[in-house]
Amino acid sequence: MDNPPDESPDAANPTNGGALQDSKGWDGKLRVDRRAVVTNAEILSDPEYSDEDAPPVEQISADEDLLEDYELDIDDIDLAHCRVSSIPALYLERFTKVEKLCLRQNQIAHIEFPPTLNPTLRELDLYDNLISHIKGLSGLINLTSLDLSFNKLKHIKNLNHLEALTDIYFVQNKIQKIEGLDGLTKLRNLELAANRIREIENLDTLKALEELWLGKNKITELKNIAHLNNLKILSIQSNRLPQITGLSNLPNLEELYISHNALTEISGLDNNVNLRVLDISNNKVAHLSNLGSLERLEELWASSNLLSSFEEVERELAQKKELNTVYFEMNPLQLRSPALYRNKIRLALPQIQQIDATFVRVS
Template sequence: MEGRLKARSSGSIPSTLGRQIGVLPVGNPPPRARRPNPRQVLPPPPQRKFADVSSGPVQYSEGNSATLNDNTVSVGRTRNDQLSAKSGKVKVKQTSPPTSDLTSRPLSKKYVPSPPSSSRSVRSLGSSAKVKDTLSSARSTASRSDIEAEREEEFWEKKPSKTVTEQEILDQNQETDVSRIYDINLHAAELTVVPKLEKFPNLRVLDLSCNYIERIENLDQSRDIRELKLYDNRITTIENLKNLKELVTLQLQYNKLKQLGKGLTALTKLRILRVDCNKILRLDAAELSCCVHLTSINISYNLVDSLSALNYLPNLEECYAAGNRIKTIELSRCKKLQDIDVSKNRITDLSGIKSLPNLQTLNISSNQIASLKPLGKSKSLQELYASGNRISDLSFIPDFFPRLEIFNISCNNIKSLDEVCVLERCEDIAELFLYENPFCAPGAEHSHYMGEVQAVIPQLEILDGAHVKRHTQRGAPLMRPMSASTIISVRQVETQMKAMDNEMASFEKNILDRFESLRSSCGLDVNSSPLSTRNPVPAPSLTSQRPSSKSSSRSKIRDALQFASQNLDDAA
């Protein structure tokens, strides 16, 4: 018996296989061929392009061979797949040929067929009747965007309504008393309906943004709301806000509004209104006349063609109306305007905003403006963005806008460098953008203009978005550079340390004196003032006073530096 087993094992196992015990192989083992699973349904073969298929049907088998008029055309596959197909274990035949992508896969909303673009693809579709049916179905099929819109509408119709309960809001704010809830944040909570919030009497801020709300409702009892965020929803009408008498901020951007309507007539304390990125066609004066305290409005990226209704807002300070269809701008009655953005419109004339006394930032980029003279003289203008227009004359800029700090005149029609050199008289100019003008085009006389402009306007800090290196003083250096052999003596180090100690001691004494004055002011001695030991702060001169812009980063930095120089120097 043992002899037979040895004979069988020796006959079945070749002598070349195996390795010695304790010897490891070098490198990765060779890949093993994977045998096909007979139960697995293989995908359809790739589409082959033939000269003519009208003589007979094409038969496909799982071995990826196509029979055409008793002629076998082999499609590139691996050897193991071909062997498995010839063995007959896995063989599937199709009685009807897969004419193209239009008929080989089922039509669904995710797949949008397109008609064939060449005669070769038409011939590969099979019979002429099938070609006609396929082309007619392709032409009758809507585009991808239309199908996606239909699917979205079907989704919203079938989506169940979702809201939140009182207990969920309490758990979110980690509170047990509803009277202590002042801010409710339901951002991106997949809500379809505005929840009922009448049990929260002290609610001040309500965030319902990025949800699926279609209607403003259930807010009649929330009379103390100051800020309401409803952006990125599906709201079509501004309504049911008449009881929100204390509302100050309303955000309705990214919705489906077509008009403001009468929903704002009761909001007499409204100051900030955002309705950008909607479908508003026009602004009516009757819709905004009640919002007399409105200071900021954003109607960008709508379909508005006129801003004349904003003249009934006497306290308006910020107006953002980019990306509309505005041809003429008329805001001469809004004397408090500080920031105007009417870029990406069709404006040709700027006389409607002539000589606004408080205008500080103006963005008129991407319009059809040929001259800046209709703006008139504005001594308060600090930032002017006028790229993408037809402006060719800059000679009057220093006289009209003497306080100009940022000036973007790129992508215009400036043909001479002399027009730019006039800006030398603008003493406060710090940022200048000049690219894509005729005078600096590649191959022009002043194609390398940055060095020339820097030499003419030395006060520039940024030119075409790049920081400008300041020219060093050519005179004698203030200090003689220290050589490598120079050694600081111990006496010099001690002197510096003593000076630092004295400075720290005086600083500490000053802090202690201020702390004592603060304690005395908080005690029973009412007559004492904490400012009694502080040195009087000198009042800024009238020449250094300049209006501060809410949107100007440069003016904010200047105000911060001025505050630091006036208050922190005393503490030192």
């Protein structure tokens, strides 16, 4: 049946919205056009979208003073796992000698510190919070250590003026690009594991870097690190590397962690004569080759590969006097004869103290 003239379909349903309507369907309230356009549609596709320029959400002051029992001249404040959501609510301006501040595992979304911390603060730990943008650090020119791991960062910004930084920890964020580190000439340790990085880049000014942690990213090539002459530790586990390259100019490299990649052979390490630890576990390496120059090797982790020859183990490793630990479990040489496996390794490598997780000789 057709609706009567001048009457909308909703008029026949007095319960619609719980309000009465007139003959034209108007219920006395101004309604938004059903065809309204969403201007920031990215919110719909990204549940964690945040506008960098939006005003901060109003914070409700805490019912208690978490720092009331702290001496005003304290130099180390630790409020881990205290459900802190507002830094200003802590009234940190009371403390003028703070050198270490730990606010890990809280609910902080915005970095807001009073200027009184600027001259003294050296170590800042904001691990496991809700921070999506690096802001509010401009005055902390004496900061040496910054931990923003397990937050919601997508970009590295507003750091290159913090020239005293020696340690940066940005593990488990959503960072796609290494950037914003120019000028950090004192940086010794950079941790960017468990992000979304596809390329090693923009490390040119980090001449003092000794440790670079890039595990669990999406990197397909080892490059742009040849200038890092002081690098001692490189962790590039759980990436997409088909071969070892780009390390020949790193004579000071002592530890290389390159497990869980797509390696089929050991190569590119001839000049890394100071290498002490090599982890190639969980690859597809079939032969222990190209290890002759690694005379200082102490630990070889090679579990879950395709190694099958005890003779090759003896030939390549028996003369390495400093070698004390090997991991060969889940290789054909272990899977084919698990009962005899450790005895055969001990006979082949009499200097060994540990085979997999088992100590076989006390030094």
